[in-house]
Amino acid sequence: MENFLRGCKAALQNKDGYEFHVVLGNEACDLDSVVSAITLAYFLSKTSSSKNLVYVPVLNIPREDFPLRTECGFFLRENGISEELLTFRDEVDLAELYESGQLSLSLVDHNVLPRSDSFMEDVVTEVIDHHVLERKPSANCRVTLELVGSCNTLVAEKIVQEAPQILDLQLAALLRGECQKDTFRGGGSSEFLRREGLENDLQVFCRKYGYNVLVAMVITFTAENEPIRQIAVYSQQGELRKLVSRALEQATSPSLDLSLTSCGPCSHVTAYSQGNASASRKKVLPILKDFLRKNDSSSRPMQAFQEAEDSKGHSGFNEQTLDNHLEATEFPGDDGDQSDPQDDPKGRGYRSHYRKQMEDGIEDENSFPPTPMNSLVEGCPLDRGLPKLTAEAILERISRITMGDTEGNSITGGQ
Structure with a gap:
């Protein structure tokens, strides 16, 4: 290998x-x-x-x-x-x-x-x-x-x-x-939060991408194959972390049924056990977007939370930031300015082509990018827990493999 x-x-x-x-x-x-x-x-x-x-x-x-x-x-x-x-x-x-x-x-x-x-x-x-x-x-x-x-x-x-x-x-x-x-059994967010050097890694990650806050979601399964979801909010800015946490706590569409859990050695994290295990990322994201809309239109703009250490010149933590960085990164390196097609290293103008589609209204603001439908998003076969393995199911699978081998050998022999 x-x-x-x-x-x-x-x-x-x-x-x-x-x-x-x-x-x-x-x-x-x-x-x-x-x-x-x-x-x-x-x-x-x-x-x-x-x-x-x-x-x-x-x-x-x-x-x-x-x-x-x-x-x-x-x-x-x-x-x-x-x-x-x-x-x-x-x-x-x-x-x-x-x-x-x-x-x-x-x-x-x-x-x-x-x-x-x-x-x-x-x-x-x-x-x-x-x-x-x-x-x-x-x-x-x-x-x-x-x-x-x-x-x-x-x-x-x-x-x-x-x-x-x-x-x-x-x-x-x-x-x-x-x-x-891949049975997703484990310690969940508590295991993640105990990782050595986590606070430094999160801080470096936020500085690199110009983030003021991170929201992490984790799913694990019990021995009875029941899903457990957990959610954590990280920010070096305590007031911002409180605002985002409160928005999640008070959400009603849907209610996340959050209860505080231990953050371990992480002093800039608020962690929760999520009682509503059916609320996936696609249901939590609109809650955060709604929070940003309300704060952008209030008398206390989110720009007030921008720290001087943000060397990349981001104007603040707002809905556009969330769309660009949490929902999808559709046009890496594309800042929206018109540029010479010869400057496009990938050629074919495919970035501008898809931006044109977006501008023409093919996708509305509430659409989400196609994401792998694993256990972190809704619609996964594991949403209701892992499939029950039985002796009959295992034997049936082995029989199918054996039959396939037999048919393949028959065809080969006939040729």
């Missing part, structure tokens, strides 16, 4: 003579997405006969954000994969590869590209996912989709069926370990 990942990075440094098939995880970059991307790319490389086609797993976040994915880093290190071996979204120019005709894509743990990436839709050749299907059918794209608890389950099944000979101890540990961890 180490040699495979090093080979990917080396090929990306010297692109000439290569074509690249990128296995792209979702923008949440959770453990399921990370392991699915790595293991599927490894499987494809081991079963490919092409010497010029490089299969690259790409984690769909900037490298500098990866330390915030503490579970991912810990799990990979446990299984012999260091962070230096990974390839992140900011380390490969997909637009350049696309325009040069060197790119094809597999999507794992999501099945539709966000608008900012939709220019690459015609080179998506495979999708493996466990969320509700959102993409349109295409003869050029093979879709494997089943509403199971983990996308990695489907990748593991593919490997077992098509190339069991590549399974070594490390690959088996990655597949098995992630499937076990």
Whole structure:
């Protein structure tokens, strides 16, 4: 596995003579997405006969954000994969590869590209996912989709069926370990808040993006497969933290049924247990937007909370900030000014094309970007808890795999 990942990075440094098939995880970059991307790319490389086609797993976040994915880093290190071996979204120019005709894509743990990436839709050749299907059918794209608890389950099944000979101890540990961890049982926000150096990490993150406040949501499951949601508010500005916390506490559409919990050593965090477990991010976000609207129109503008340390020149914490940074980052680097098309490094003017769509009213202000429908958003198969595993269900799955193998052998023999 180490040699495979090093080979990917080396090929990306010297692109000439290569074509690249990128296995792209979702923008949440959770453990399921990370392991699915790595293991599927490894499987494809081991079963490919092409010497010029490089299969690259790409984690769909900037490298500098990866330390915030503490579970991912810990799990990979446990299984012999260091962070230096990974390839992140900011380390490969997909637009350049696309325009040069060197790119094809597999999507794992999501099945539709966000608008900012939709220019690459015609080179998506495979999708493996466990969320509700959102993409349109295409003869050029093979879709494997089943509403199971983990996308990695489907990748593991593919490997077992098509190339069991590549399974070594490390690959088996990655597949098995992630499937076990993807039951979302754990300490939730309390475990997160106890992490060493958390306050400093949060402060650095806020300074980098010009945020005055962060709202984090966590979901875990009890031993009885019942979902538990928790929510935490972080801000160095105590008055602002109180205002945002009060808005969440007093919300009625819907009521979050919040009760205070321990913040551990974090002195700038207010943490809650969320009694209304059905209130997902998409239901909490409008509460925050409504709070911002009311404060923007009041006699006490949110700009009063802007600290001098904000070196990026943001004008304040307002609804537009929330739309741009919490809801979606649709046009990275695009400040809305008109620019020369020759200055666009990605070419094709796709940013201006989608901005034009927005201005034409194709999407209204209440719309949300397509997000991976995992347990952090509503509509997930796990919203009512994990599926009950029975001996009958396991036997039925094994029978299906056996039947598939038998049919495949029959067809091969007939040829």
